[in-house]
Amino acid sequence: MSAPAAKLPLWVEVGLIPLVNVAVAFLVAGLVVLFIGESPLQAVRILLWGALGFGEGIGFTLFYTTNFIFTGLAVAVAFHAGLFNIGGEGQAYLGGLGAALAALALDRVVPWYVTFPLAICGAALFGAAWAFIPAWLQARRGSHIVITTIMFNFIASSLMVWLLVDHLSPAGSMQPETRTFAAGGALPELGPLFGLFGADMGAAPANISLFLALFACLAVYLFIWRTRLGYEIRATGLNPTAAVYAGISTVKVTLVAMFLSGALAGMMALNPVLGEQQRLQIDFVQGAGFVGIAVALMGRAHPLGVVLAAFLFGMLYQGGAELAFDMPTISRDMIVVIQALVILFAGALEHMFRPGIARAFALMSSPQRRRLAAGEEAP
C-alpha cells in the first residue's frame, strides 16, 4: 500500500477519513434501496426503531453485538500482526464444539457458573486450535494463511456436519443437533438487568457473554498496547523486515497472534450455543465470522472501534430483520450488501478519499500561511 503523502492531523487520520469511508458505504447502500424502489430514509427509520425502539429490539441488538465483538476482535488481533484471518467462521464453529462438549459433560452436575469458565476454555481452545494449524503452516511451511483459513472454513463445516449428524445428535433423533443442555449449561439472560431500567427484554437472547466480550476488549487492548508480546506483534505487522532485525521471531508472532485470534473467534460460540439455544446446531455461526472482517476494518482494529462497529452491525442485524418484515422487498440480505460495501470502502478503498481530503486541508490552511509569509516579508 502506498504511504500517505501529506501529513494530516490525527483527528482526520483516525476520525474523519474512516467516517467518510463508512458514510460512502452507507450512501451506496441507500442507492441500492432507491434502486429497488423503496425510500432509503423510511428504511433507516424502520431499521433504527427495530434496533433501538423497544426493549426486545435492544436485547436482540446486544445479542448480535456480542457475536460481532468477538469475531471483530479476532480479525483485529490478526490484523495487528499483519495477518488476515478469514477463518473466523470456521474457528467459531469449532469453538461451538468446545463449548458444547463442556456443557454436555457438566450441565447436569454443576450450576452454570462452574460450567461457564470451563466452556470458555473449551470454546477458546477449540477455536485457537483450528486457527493454529493454518498459523503453523504459514510460519513453518510458508503456505498462504488467507487460502488455508478459507479452506479450513470448509473443512470445519464438513467436520461439524459429520459430527452432528453421526455422533453428537442423541440416539433416535433426526435433527442434526445435540440434546438441549440442562440449567447448568445455560447462561443467565440480561432480562433482570433490563428490568432495573424499566425495560422489558421479551424473548431476546442477550446474556452475560456480552460482559465477557467487553472484558475481552479490555484484555486485547492491554495485551496489544501494553505488553512486550503485543509490541512485537504490532512491530511485525507494521514492518516484518524491521521486526526481524530487531530480533523479533516472526514465527512466534504468527503463532501467538493466530492462537489468540482463533480463541476470540471460538469464544463467540458461547453466546449462541450456551446463551441462546442451549444446544449445538448446524450453521449456528451464520456468517458472524465474516461480519468480523467488516467490524475490524470499520473499527480500525482498535478494541473501542470494534465495540462501536459491532454495535452498529448488531443494530443492522436486528433492525434489518424488522425492516424485512415491514418492507418485504428489502430482505435481510441487505445487511450482507452493507457489510460488503463497508469492507470495500473501509478496507480495499480506504485511501480513495485521502488525496481529496488532504488537498482540501492544504487549501484551507494555505491562505493563512500566505498571509504569514507576506507579513514576514513586509517590513
Next chain:
Amino acid sequence: MDFQAVVLILDSSIRLATPLLLACLAGLYSERSGIFDIGLEGKMLAGAFAAGAAAWWAGSPWVGLLAAIFASVALALVHGFASITQRGNQIVSGVAINFLAAGLTALLGQAWFAEGGRTPQLPGEARFASLAWPGAEALRQVPFLGPLYGELLSGHNPIVYLGFLMVPLTWWVLFKTRFGLRLRAVGENPAAVDTAGISVAFLRYRAVIVCGVLCGAAGAYLAIAQSAGFIVNMTAGKGFIALAALIFAKWRPWPAMGACFLFGFLDAIAIRLQGASVPMVGEVPVQFMQALPYVLTVVLLAGFIGRAVPPRAGGIPYVKER
C-alpha cells in the same frame, strides 16, 4: 462397478468440473498478472443470477450468457479499480466482492421475483440444451466405444465444450502470444514490464476483465445450463474449489484441467457413494469426500506433496515510483 457405471461417473465428473474449470482459468489470468482473486465465487454467483434473470426475461440462453458476462465483468472491474488503481488490499477487495454478490443477488432476486431470492423456473428454450454429436445414437450399441462417444463426448451443452476448449486456448495465449508473455511477466516482475514501456495497469485490467468474462460463463453454466434458474447461493463454494484447483495446478492451464476434473470426479463419487459401503474401508462419510479438495489443497500448500509457488508479484500493488 461395471463399465457403464464408470462411464456415468466420468460423465457427471465432466459436468461438475465445467464450472470449476471456467472459474479456475479465470483466476489463472488474473493471478498470473499479479492480481490475487478470491472473489471468483462472487463473480460466478453474480453471473449466475444475471443469467437466470436475463434468460427468463428474454427467453434466450445467449442473452443470459451475455448478461452473466456483463455482471461478472462489472464486479471484476470493481476489483480491478480497488487493487490496480487504488492499490488497495486485494484480499480485502475479493472478500468484499464475494459478499456484494451474495447480498445483491439474494436481495434483487427477492425484490424482483418475490420467490425467496430465486429466479423463475426457466422453460427449455431459455436454457442451453445438450448437443448430440452425429452418430451418437447409432453408435450406442457398439461395445466400449459406443458409451464412451455417446455419453462422454456427445450430449453436453455448449458451455461444457467452451470450457474445455478454453484450456488449449489459454495455454496458447499464455505461452505463445506476446500478450501472454507480458501477462506472465507482469505477474512476476512488473517493474521490468514498466521499464519496457508497457503499461502495467492496462495489462492487469485486461487480465481482470478476461477473468470476469470466464467467471460469468461459469455462473451462466450453473444457472441456465445445469439448472433451470438461479437459486440463492447456488455457487456453494465452487469458486473456492476453483481457487484450490488453481493452486493445485500451480497456475498452469493443462494441470488446471486435471485438477478441476479431479475435484469434479471427487464430487461425482461423493454423490454416488452416498450411504454406500466401500470394500475394505466401510462406509465413507459424504462430508469426508466434500472436504477432500480443501484438505488436498492445504496439504499441497504445506509443501508435503510438491510445492505451489504463486506468481511472485501476486498480491502486491505496483507503485511506479516514489
